[in-house]
Amino acid sequence: MPDISRGAEPRPVEPKRDWAHEIRARLSPLNLDAAREMEIVEELSQHLDEEYEELRQTGATDADARRLALEELLGPEALAAYMRPLRQARVSPPVQPGGPRRSLLRDLAQDLRYALAALRRQPGFAAGAILTLALGIGANSAIFALVDATLLRPLPLPEPERAVMIAERTAASSDERVAPNNLTDWAERSRSVETIGGFMGGVGGMVMAGADGVAETVSRQWVTAAVFDALGVRPVAGRMFLPDDDRTRANVVVLSESFWRARYNGDTSIVGRDIRLDGENYTVVGVAPDSAQLIGKTDLWALVAITGAPPRARASHVFRAVGRLKPGITLAAADADLGAVASALAQEYPKTNEGRGVTLVPFDVAVIGADLRHTSTLFLGVVAFVLLICCANVANLLLARATARSRELAIRSAMGADRSRLIRQLLTESLVLSVAGGALGLALGAAILRVAPSVIPDGLLPPAIALAFDMRLVAFCAGAALFVGLLFGLAPAWQATALQSAQALGQDNRTTVGGGGRLRNILVAGEVATAVLLLVGAGLLLRTLLAVQNIDRGYRAESALTMMVDPLGSEYPTPEALLQFYDAVEHEVRALPGVRDMAWATTVPMGMSYEGQRFVDMGGDPPVDDNERPTADYQVVSPSYFQALDLPIVTGRAFDQRDTSGGVPVCIVNEAFVRTHLRGRDPIGMRVAIRSDVEAPAREREIVGVARQVRGRPDETDEFEQVYVPMMQDPTGDMFLIVRPATGSASALAPSVRGAVARVDKQQLVSVRDVMTLEDVAWEATGRHRFRAVLVTAFAALALVLAMVGLFGILAYSVQRRVRDLGVRRALGATTGDVVRSVVGGAARVLGVGLAIGVALSLALGRVLESMLFGVQPVDPVTFVLVVAVLALTALVAVAGPAWKATRVDPVVALRSE
């Protein structure tokens, strides 16, 4: 057997002198603080020890030296007498932690003091735990703000539960727009709805020339007179629209509060004044609060009169409708009531209303939308998991600490502390940690919310809904802190106090990890599983983002500048005048250096489509019912459009000089259109009847070419049917000017293109807006995917780091506890490989279990995420393999330190420790 005690010096046997007993007896009448008493006993014992040693060295016998040294304490009462005037002897008898129950409040104060002192003694531990919690609570508070704004908080309207979104329902869709005549009839005949207002979904811009001569583009929304009453909003100044405005077809507008404040400094005298919009006079009648923008972001609302709409308007489904239920009416009752009204209308007007019912949706559900609900819920789930990991990590730290403190706790328990008292003491410590973490987390959440508006993509949040830092958020943080404090504190406290005192006292602190170790392993396995789950989610969303960003957009132009040009109707009243303006601008722009090509279009790929959907009928096909008439995206383009965007014409020809206003009406359709409507027939020469609404007269057009498919949205899965029409045959006021540069950056052309517009008509410069490149447009179109992917990835990375910290923690701790064990193994001839295997083996098991659970959960998660994925399957092998690789790699880093330390254990040093 090797000499394992080699190098250990035999300790000199120290004379046993129990000064402590003597001193303690003399101090006992004082009832000092236990810790203070121990200090004094230690200090005085030392003094007496030295006195004794000195006496022995001068030749005194053991008995004499002991007697003389004890004389230093004078009589039995002297020490207490000298001590009594001191403050430390006058303090009220303090509670020993773990002492018998006394006043609850005093106990609490004592627990707090003790907890603070305990944490101060281990600043590294305290800082680690507080930071971990702050990260978890901070991330949660920021996401809570999003969830609160979108899912929890009622909309900023009076009695928001009375507001409902009303749509027409057909066999094909439950969310059809409403015809003006139906809107009027519903409101008049319904007994459950107080009022119904309509608004036009797409918000367009118009040029406003103010009294001060400043012209600018403002956004406006067309609404019916009742829309503000339906929302329940009261005017900030002036009045809202009245039924009389509708009957007299007055040119009136209501300003939005933010526009009124920004543009008119909140001046109430604007009410009653006229402003010029697109060359026409409108009277400002009032100012509406910004909460009215829940129906669409806009600077002002212009009245659209619907009284006395012609019967054929019953087929124009143009309005979105918001209604206000009478007090006490349920959604179901209103649904039944309006349903009856709709079926009566269907009998009266079978041609237009046959098969048309109504759909009622609570207004908040309609405004927030399924996409945002999904996103909020996803984030909430993700951050909740991150918080759980944080809790597990802190619980792990506490468990390790509690094991190290088991002796201390056992002593207190032996001195008569009951278990509940000890648990409370330990819980106080964890609550102190969580409160500090919560406070820091709140600050972190506030910081995140400060930068959030610049990160959240436009249009993700409905207008008039903002992320707020308010008392609700503070309350949430406080609740979260309390919850996690109890959660991560209870298990360690329970476990630490479960040991029998004798057992703990007998422990020599050298054994390998015991019961606490098992609990810690389970926690870390849970962390790993959670990290895997989040990593898989992040991976799937990142793959979606990649798919969406690398989608074949259809056109090949790598870069182009786009801007909306909207000539004033008053200056260019006729189609000829418009075309002359467009021609003149084209002439100027083509003359610019660095311009390769240019075109006009009402749509930019993946961006806004100004003309929207039109009804299409293939000539020769059997007539289709009005309600099932197919539609296609209608795009007015100049002849150079296909060449400028490098959009291939797969069959037939592009537009050219033949396609003038006097020529044969023609159109070009895309591949999806051919697949859906031509069904194997040769498209060239076929005739399509196109109309803006089912009642409008049809315009027949001959198909002259088929263009390659262009995407309307990056993540569209349905076939997107498009019809292109030459600009000469249908000139319109809102056109995108698309300029393709010869080389280099498209955005650099913006100033010179603006200059070109100004040379044609300086006044029209004001109508130029939305200056972007095609790249910007595509970037914005993928904003939601990016937002989701980036956020979830960030959280997943955080989770991974935390899980690895957890893994590192248990390993480092177990190595530290096993130093002696490892030393013995080394001394018995274990190789470095053996030691590494014995250390890493445990970690690998924890990692493996966590990984297996995580993968199993991820398989289920895929289905939850499915609606947010595009171009990737929920069970994506690439993602899973990558996640496992990332996990293995980071685990290597986490394990390396402790394993290296284990191999460095020197048997000699190890065996001498403790």
Place this chain on the structure above:
Amino acid sequence: MPDIDDRMLDRELKKGSAELIILSIVEERARHGYEISKLIEARSEGQLKFHVASLYPLLYRLEERGWLHGRWVEKAGERRRRFYWLTSEGRRVLARQRETWKTFVRAMGLVTGVEHA
């Protein structure tokens, strides 16, 4: 030189100036209790001696007043010891008491005719 009772001197000195003695001892550097007691004994050539029962309560009192600062100090291979430092407040008090003491001794000399060394 008149004969002065040793015990009386002991009592008087301790009563009025025990604090001054201790503050002086730790003036140049921090010391622990045993060292302080030995130094007092040595510097007074054995005439002054504080017992453990009185020395430590005195140290604690000076600490409570903020004139001394006591702290446990650990050195490799030794037991930890409690060292006492003179605080800046203690330094001010020491200067003032020295002045008072000198005045007192001079006055005593003048009144009683005892010449001091």
